Amino acid sequence: MARILITNDDGFQAPGIRALAPVIAELGHDVVVVAPLDDQSGVGSARAGVVNRPIRTVVEEQDGVSYRGVAGTPALAVTLATVGAFGPAPDLVLSGINRGHNIGVPIFHSGTVAAALTAAGQGISAVAVSIEGAAPAHWATAATMAGEALAWIATEPVGAVLSLNVPDLPLDRLAGVRHATLTPITRERLIATTAPTGEPMITTRPADPNPPAGTDEALLHAGYVTVTPLTGIRALPDQDAAYALAKRLSAYR
Template sequence: MARILITNDDGFQAPGIRALAPAIAELGHEVVVVAPLDDQSGVGSARTATVNRPIQTVVEEAGGISYRGVAGTPALAVTLATIGAFGPAPDLVLSGINRGHNIGVPIFHSGTVAAALTAAGQGISGVAISIEGASPTHWATAATMAGEALTWIASEPAGTVLSLNVPDLPLDQLAGVRHAALTPITRERLVATTAPTGEPMITVAPPQPNPPADSDEALLRAGYVTVSPLIGIRVLPEDDAAIALAKRLSSYR
């Protein structure tokens, strides 16, 4: 079985990670849990650490599993684990279970998703798992789906990343599993408002009707587990734009 790093952005004491780690351990995998000390939602791929300075860590034991909290972001937790701070580097990374879905193009802000992408940057495949709702109850459903995704991704090329969103439903009430496109950025729900103090403030607008039928938003709403394969930073083959820019820059020499 594999050595699995489990992390999140909700904090090492969050219910999602406390549900995920035992479920993966029960599959026979070696589980290493390293996650932020506190809630780091929305930090994206930020890596808060200063070279040559110690990083605060806290360890709690529960159910035979060590839960290690680090003072920093999910990307930092993954980086520390992959460079050998807590023993051998992991074979695979699971990030979650995040409280609340991660859908649409803005998922690059998600610390949960960024943890899996950070692993990919180190040549390690990862799965980001999120469950729908602000106060979900069916953590076991999401943990089961994470285990299934882990089995699949283990045989894929190194650096493969999946983002899974799971409805907050019993396992036998799921509509199924579907590949999902990311909901377009045009459906961003953030709205700029003004606080009573006169300072700018961000609020969340109500969901818009009729998202694209093949999108993660629409499929999740219909009760499907959504699977979105992601590609991290990469360089595309040379194209006309690059050639044109190179020609323009040559005039400065």
């Protein structure tokens, strides 16, 4: 079996990570849990200001699993684990279970997804798993699906990443599992308003009741587990355009 790093962006005491780790350990994997000390939702891949300084850590034991909290972001937790701060580097990374879905183009803001992409950037395949709803009841469903996704991604080329969104339903009530595209977002869904203090504020319009077919938003609301393969930072394939731009910029030397 593999050595699995489990992390999240909700904090090392969050119910999602506490539901996920025992399930993966019961599958026979060597589980190491490293996650933020507190809620780091929406921080993306931030990890600035951590070089050459000690990083506070706290360890708690529960049901035979050690949960390590670090004073920092999910991306930092992954980086620490993959460079050997807590023993051998992991073979694979699981990020979650995030409370609330991670759907659509804005997932690049998600600390849960960013943790998976950080692993991929270091040549380790990863799954980011999220469950629908602000107060989910069926963590076990998402944990089971995460275990299935982990088995699949272990057979893929290194650096593969999946974003998995799971309805908050009992396992036997899921509609199925479907590949999903990311729901597009337009500026019309974001509104600039003014707070009572006079400061600018952003709010959102209600979600589209009929999102595009085949997107993660549409399929998740229909009761499907959505699976979206992701890629991190990569070079553009159009070499001719890149060479032309490089030649143009060379005039500024």
